[in-house]
Amino acid sequence: MYSVALKMLTGDRLKYFGLIAGIAFAAMLIVQQASILVGLTRQTGAFIRDTAQADLWVMDPQVRFSQDQVPLRSTVLQRVRGTDGVDWAVPLYQGFNRGHMPDGTSFTLILVGIDDATMIGAPPQMELGKFADLRRDKAIFIDGDTAATKLMMKRGGGRAIRLGDRFTINDQEVVATGAYRGRESFFWEPVIYTTYSRALTLSSSDHNTMSFVLVKIRPGQDIRAVQKNLVDRTGLKVLTNDQFIDVTADYILKATGILVNFGLAVILGVVIGSLVAGQTFYNFTLDNLRHYGALKAMGVSDGTLARMVWLQAGTVAVLGYGIGVGMGSIIGWGLRAGGLAFSMPWQIPAFAFASIISVCALAAWLSLRRVFKLEPAVVFRG
Incomplete structure (x- = not known):
């Protein structure tokens, strides 16, 4: 049955590639915007990292970030x-x-x-x-x-x-x-x-x-x-290197509005990607209702059908995620040479993976509701 599920998934190449492209776009948008935000955050502490011979920094209590001029x-x-x-x-x-x-x-x-x-x-x-x-x-x-x-x-x-x-x-x-x-x-x-x-x-x-x-x-x-x-x-204020880096990043991100702007971009990436990927996969399942009906008429249980749908969702999620993260990484590292702030710690791909899997799982669950309600007789209708 699982080979049948994969053949159903790849049978219509246009829909198959469109589904993967939608998920890849969502993954790329998430990792790219989040990586730029992290890159900008790390750049705010560049001077502190370059001056890391000391353990502690003593400064005036009014100092808000590393370039703030408050003399002692x-x-x-x-x-x-x-x-x-x-x-x-x-x-x-x-x-x-x-x-x-x-x-x-x-x-x-x-x-x-x-x-x-x-x-x-x-x-x-x-x-x-x-x-x-x-x-x-x-x-x-x-x-x-x-x-x-x-x-x-x-x-x-x-x-x-x-x-x-x-x-x-x-x-x-x-x-x-x-x-x-x-x-x-x-x-x-x-x-x-x-x-x-x-x-x-x-x-x-x-x-x-x-x-x-x-x-x-x-x-x-x-x-x-x-x-x-x-x-x-x-x-006076006394901070460790890490504390001073965090204080500087926190102030710069809030004072400049970068956190809000890129935070919204990441959220929009998740939302838009969810809508595109979820709707595409849901429509894909609806388009194949007749095939599921035929399988039901042949005696295939709802549990087996559910595993088939989960397999299809997992396949496109993993493929789309891999392509999207790869594209986001290549574009980001390419633009980095031109001065773009770009840094991708492992938490960003992990967050993107969790988001994509959640989107596809939700779409699969909504699709299964239609599959479970499906009458086998639908395959005999004209």
């Missing part, structure tokens, strides 16, 4: 260093500043100042140059991956900034002495690294320019206990 007093650093369980603590500057290319092109940049002595807070991977080059006079590091798109001169041929080029930050000259490779970030502005002392000189004249304190706990210490000690001693 310089005296905070010593209080942090004197807290039980702290191995070391270094200052970090981060802020939006104005830059000017050699041709006069103006742009906004994110300037990051790392500890002069230890270079803690530096980008994880260098493309050109070495960390020691940052101690040279007027030295800064640029992102080698994004310099060609974010640090472009608009005049004189429109070329990108290269190593050795000089430009200004807040009307003070700097020179590109190294290029690093950073993670793709949600924020468009180019991230430029320099030493902490130089960042204070390049930034505004405000004496409170320390953005964060990066903290490493001593080996064997409980991170939660040290975190509580820091909060009690300083009265």
Whole structure:
């Protein structure tokens, strides 16, 4: 009987391929939109992941996300260093500043100042140059991956900034002495690294320019206990890397409306896909009622007919799901090269599979109600 069920499913090739195409479209829409949402969420924490040498971040309680500029007093650093369980603590500057290319092109940049002595807070991977080059006079590091798109001169041929080029930050000259490779970030502005002392000189004249304190706990210490000690001693917000990533993502997604927009897209993908796939499979079953009637007339039980319908539903669900997820992955990874945020953890294909199986199961159940009520005599009608 199961071979008969599959022959019924594939007998009309147009309907068969149409059914699979409808389910594939639903699966593709679900995984693609959900993967873009996850990709954008992960990009919001790119700077934190690139600065993961520390265990804890100390910041002003008003800080809402990683690029929020709420400065700390310089005296905070010593209080942090004197807290039980702290191995070391270094200052970090981060802020939006104005830059000017050699041709006069103006742009906004994110300037990051790392500890002069230890270079803690530096980008994880260098493309050109070495960390020691940052101690040279007027030295800064640029992102080698994004310099060609974010640090472009608009005049004189429109070329990108290269190593050795000089430009200004807040009307003070700097020179590109190294290029690093950073993670793709949600924020468009180019991230430029320099030493902490130089960042204070390049930034505004405000004496409170320390953005964060990066903290490493001593080996064997409980991170939660040290975190509580820091909060009690300083009265500031203290977050782990994962907590800071979550706080940043939560704020960005809610403040920009991305969560609502892509959430609705995923929901619409499920709903539209459900309607298309469910209606198509339901119509397929109705079109084959005469065949089911013939089988009933031959003595086939309702249980066997039910298993036949479930087999048909499972077959098209698995095939459609596989094609849809494959297409969504190929398109997503292809567009990723062009800058599209795309990340597909295993939970997304699992969610898509559960959605597709549920849709097909519901359509099969509705179809079976008609099959069970079917009179065998229908096969003898004209």
